[in-house]
Amino acid sequence: MSHTETHERSLLGFWIYLMTDLLSFGVLFATYAVLSPNTAGGPNAKELFSLPFVLIETLILLTSSFTVGLAMLAVFKQAKQQALIWFGVTFLLGLTFLGMELYEFNNLIAEGASWERSAFLSSFFTLVGTHGLHISVGLLWMAVSMVMIWKRGLTPFINSKLTRLALFWHFLDIVWIFIFTIVYLLSYV
Amino acid sequence: MFGRLSLEALPHEWYTLGAVVSLGLGGLVAAIFLSKKKLWGWLWNEWLTSTDPKKIGIMYIIVALLMLFRGFLDAAMLWFQQAVLNGTSYGLSADHFQEIFTAHGVIMVIFVTMGLMFGLMNYIIPLQIGARDVAFPFINSLSFWLYVAGAIFLNLFFVLGGDFSSAGWLAYPPLSGLEYSPGVGVDYWIWSLQISGLGTLLGGINILVTILKMRAPGMTLMKMPMFTWATLCSMVLIVSTFPLLTATLVLLSLDRLIGTHFFTSTMGGNPMMYVNLIWMWGHPEVYIIMIPSFGIFAQVVSTFSRKKLFGYSWTVASLIAVTLLSMLVWLHHFFTMGAGANVNAFFGIMTMIIAIPTGIIVFNSIMTMYQGRITFGTPMLWFLGFVSTFSFGGMAGVMLSVPAIDFQVHNSLFLVAHFHTMAIGGALFGIFAGFSFWFSKITGFKLNEKIGKAAFWCWIVGFFVSFVPLYVLGFMGATRRLDQYDPSTGWQSLFIISFVGLLIIATGAFLQVLQLIHGFLKRNENKDLTGNPWEAEGLEWSTSSPPPDYNFAVIPGTNKIEEFHMPKNTPIGIYVSGFVFLVGFGAVWHIYWLTALGIIGAIICVIIRALDEDTEYKVILK
Numbered sequence: 001m002s003h004t005e006t007h008e009r010s011l012l013g014f015w016i017y018l019m020t021d022l023l024s025f026g027v028l029f030a031t032y033a034v035l036s037p038n039t040a041g042g043p044n045a046k047e048l049f050s051l052p053f054v055l056i057e058t059l060i061l062l063t064s065s066f067t068v069g070l071a072m073l074a075v076f077k078q079a080k081q082q083a084l085i086w087f088g089v090t091f092l093l094g095l096t097f098l099g100m101e102l103y104e105f106n107n108l109i110a111e112g113a114s115w116e117r118s119a120f121l122s123s124f125f126t127l128v129g130t131h132g133l134h135i136s137v138g139l140l141w142m143a144v145s146m147v148m149i150w151k152r153g154l155t156p157f158i159n160s161k162l163t164r165l166a167l168f169w170h171f172l173d174i175v176w177i178f179i180f181t182i183v184y185l186l187s188y189v
Numbered sequence: 190m191f192g193r194l195s196l197e198a199l200p201h202e203w204y205t206l207g208a209v210v211s212l213g214l215g216g217l218v219a220a221i222f223l224s225k226k227k228l229w230g231w232l233w234n235e236w237l238t239s240t241d242p243k244k245i246g247i248m249y250i251i252v253a254l255l256m257l258f259r260g261f262l263d264a265a266m267l268w269f270q271q272a273v274l275n276g277t278s279y280g281l282s283a284d285h286f287q288e289i290f291t292a293h294g295v296i297m298v299i300f301v302t303m304g305l306m307f308g309l310m311n312y313i314i315p316l317q318i319g320a321r322d323v324a325f326p327f328i329n330s331l332s333f334w335l336y337v338a339g340a341i342f343l344n345l346f347f348v349l350g351g352d353f354s355s356a357g358w359l360a361y362p363p364l365s366g367l368e369y370s371p372g373v374g375v376d377y378w379i380w381s382l383q384i385s386g387l388g389t390l391l392g393g394i395n396i397l398v399t400i401l402k403m404r405a406p407g408m409t410l411m412k413m414p415m416f417t418w419a420t421l422c423s424m425v426l427i428v429s430t431f432p433l434l435t436a437t438l439v440l441l442s443l444d445r446l447i448g449t450h451f452f453t454s455t456m457g458g459n460p461m462m463y464v465n466l467i468w469m470w471g472h473p474e475v476y477i478i479m480i481p482s483f484g485i486f487a488q489v490v491s492t493f494s495r496k497k498l499f500g501y502s503w504t505v506a507s508l509i510a511v512t513l514l515s516m517l518v519w520l521h522h523f524f525t526m527g528a529g530a531n532v533n534a535f536f537g538i539m540t541m542i543i544a545i546p547t548g549i550i551v552f553n554s555i556m557t558m559y560q561g562r563i564t565f566g567t568p569m570l571w572f573l574g575f576v577s578t579f580s581f582g583g584m585a586g587v588m589l590s591v592p593a594i595d596f597q598v599h600n601s602l603f604l605v606a607h608f609h610t611m612a613i614g615g616a617l618f619g620i621f622a623g624f625s626f627w628f629s630k631i632t633g634f635k636l637n638e639k640i641g642k643a644a645f646w647c648w649i650v651g652f653f654v655s656f657v658p659l660y661v662l663g664f665m666g667a668t669r670r671l672d673q674y675d676p677s678t679g680w681q682s683l684f685i686i687s688f689v690g691l692l693i694i695a696t697g698a699f700l701q702v703l704q705l706i707h708g709f710l711k712r713n714e715n716k717d718l719t720g721n722p723w724e725a726e727g728l729e730w731s732t733s734s735p736p737p738d739y740n741f742a743v744i745p746g747t748n749k750i751e752e753f754h755m756p757k758n759t760p761i762g763i764y765v766s767g768f769v770f771l772v773g774f775g776a777v778w779h780i781y782w783l784t785a786l787g788i789i790g791a792i793i794c795v796i797i798r799a800l801d802e803d804t805e806y807k808v809i810l811k
């Protein structure tokens with residue numbers, strides 16, 4: 001079977017997978033929307049979140065979406081060095097994002113605002129945490145990919161997987177925009 | 190070290206001990222047999238690690254039939270209690286009774302009907318669309334093994350003890366929450382559904398892409414056989430609703446594991462949200478198992494009437510309409526839970542509307558018979574059985590869709606009778622029709638029609654004898670899930686009739702087994718040499734029975750004999766699912782290092798597989 005055929009099938013399959021993932025996120029968003037007023041006497045969103053901090057997080061993730069785009073351009077030009085560099089930058093940005101998120105979680109827990117405190121916080125931690133989990137998967141995937149680019153070069157086999165990795169990363173970016181808007185921004189209005 | 194798993198948890202009741210002993214003995218016998226005949230290698234290389242959708246299909250069917258056996262025994266125990274043991278001291282305890290109906294529901298819906306459907310689809314769909322394989326052969330194997338892992342979770346408590354969930358097949362909180370179900374039962378339930386659901390989701394994506402991308406040249410969408418169309422719709426429903434199940438189960442298990450408050454009744458949790466979420470998956474789920482049967486019946490009726498299907502494009506349009514509408518009716522499962530009159534009215538009307546396309550599908554099948562040259566092969570009998578049960582159950586369904594009526598019969602045996610009419614008379618009969626229709630294609634030999642017809646008559650008669658009394662009992666006020674009732678209600682005689690019906694059904698099932706054994710023993714006399722014993726239309730009938738590994742030497746619609754690639758077998762699907770099993774097992778018993786081990790193992794296996802470029806072999810036909 002030819003590589004283009006396999007690639008096309010995998011791409012369609014992956015798109016469908018992304019849609020299913022979006023639906024799962026949909027459930028978490030809906031849960032957050034329903035439960036966010038239920039603070040059970042505990043702190044609410046406005047008291048807990050620091051908008052500037054999250055804004056920086058957001059900008060970092062957006063930049064990483066841009067750099068992964070640059071990486072893919074390099075892949076299409078078959079420029080191995082360049083691709084490695086841009087994936088590396090993306091990886092570091094993603095790692096920083098994840099670190100900031102964990103830092104935020106840690107602070108919240110230290111303040112006594114853990115997921116056990118109220119339904120609102122349960123849904124907050126689950127929604128944002130699930131996104132973070134996806135980012136971690138993306139990072140692992142990216143790390144393995146970089147090793148493979150380095151060892152095997154930009155073959156059609158690898159490139160096909162890189163296309164899907166990039167899609168995945170953009171997808172996480174879009175989900176984050178929703179999280180940023182619904183969880184953080186809206187708590188300020 | 191071992192979390193909640195201690196010696197006390199191990200089996201100590203007669204039925205669990207019995208299960209351990211018989212499983213052990215059975216395993217031993219099988220092992221000795223395999224070793225004597227030197228069949229281990231064959232089993233592993235040819236079957237368990239296979240990526241051939243035909244073999245995976247057969248394995249699905251075997252596992253699902255085993256589960257059917259268990260689901261059936263469960264049902265028999267429930268009814269024996271209600272018909273015979275009520276009021277005596279020999280009955281099951283209330284707890285035990287609850288575990289059994291919970292297990293029965295999950296087994297029948299998730300593991301029997303879905304398993305049988307996936308089995309048939311794996312085998313038939315590539316053949317019907319003129320493909321050599323499915324889109325993602327490895328993922329196919331993985332899906333199957335995840336399904337098996339889920340099935341094991343459901344039966345694990347026999348061997349390992351603990352209890353199964355007693356919270357009903359959909360496990361509403363707060364009953365299924367930590368406070369009221371502190372044991373491992375609900376966790377077993379969660380992981381059983383979660384893991385097999387993951388398999389279903391992957392399988393759904395796989396078959397969807399197969400149908401969309403791998404049809405032989407010339408087979409446009411509107412030329413697809415009806416079973417392929419129905420499967421396509423069913424898979425669309427799977428990918429649009431199983432993610433909801435996954436997410437909902439995650440939330441429930443977080444509540445149970447780390448103390449979140451999604452569905453608790455304190456700290457702002459909202460149990461009603463669970464009921465909404467689970468039915469947003471649950472209602473489409475019943476269509477997921479129902480729709481493929483519509484497709485099978487359409488093909489059966491056109492074959493046995495020697496006519497093209499009446500109103501092909503209307504049937505397609507109706508299938509699509511049912512697919513979409515089925516996502517908008519979930520609330521009819523809880524009209525009584527206080528959503529308010531307007532919301533109830535909306536969902537009531539949507540539910541009535543969905544009866545229209547469903548009706549069109551059934552009527553088009555019926556109209557196909559008009560002026561046809563009808564022969565009554567076994568598959569056709571199942572179709573006719575379906576027409577009678579389905580119209581019966583459908584009318585009951587339309588009654589239930591009126592909120593005012595539903596308030597009277599909600600959670601009664603009337604409801605139980607209604608959904609069994611659909612599940613047995615619709616989905617299961619469809620599967621049986623498909624079996625008898627495609628059996629010779631799958632095995633290469635034909636089954637005895639006489640026994641098959643006798644089995645059908647037992648099923649249909651037994652069905653009405655056992656379920657009509659339930660409709661009546663429902664009107665008399667008998668609620669579902671009753672482990673005991675006051676004899677002065679006078680219900681017992683109806684329950685006894687019901688139980689007699691079950692015995693008739695059991696005779697039918699026994700005849701089916703007999704038919705299989707008989708067919709197998711006489712397989713050399715009843716070979717299907719034509720590849721098309723029913724003189725049916727469709728690509729699956731244009732190849733030999735059973736088809737070669739690669740289905741078609743020449744892809745239909747092309748004329749070059751080429752060399753092509755087929756996927757190699759691989760054990761990685763088994764390994765991944767084994768590790769995923771450990772993840773769940775650790776979570777059930779709070780053995781967290783095992784969970785971590787499972788996660789790491791699964792990730793490593795996936796990476797190894799993803800990086801393997803040598804997954805195919807070349808076939809050159811001379």
Ligand code: HEM
Pocket residue numbers: 261264265267268290291293294295297298302356357358359605609612613616617668669670671691694
């Ligand atoms: C083969 C013959 C079958 C028999 C004799 C049977 C019998 C029963 C009985 C006695 C109950 C308990 C009713 C009660 O609540 O009092 C039950 C419940 C149920 N059955 Fe079946 N059943 C059969 C097949 C099926 C099939 C094919 C399906 C689905 C595909 C199914 C799905 C269910 C479900 C979902 C429940 C509800 C479980 C709960 O209450 O949580 N059954 N069945």
Ligand SMILES: [Cu+2]
Pocket residue numbers: 471472475518519521522
């Ligand atoms: Cu429904």
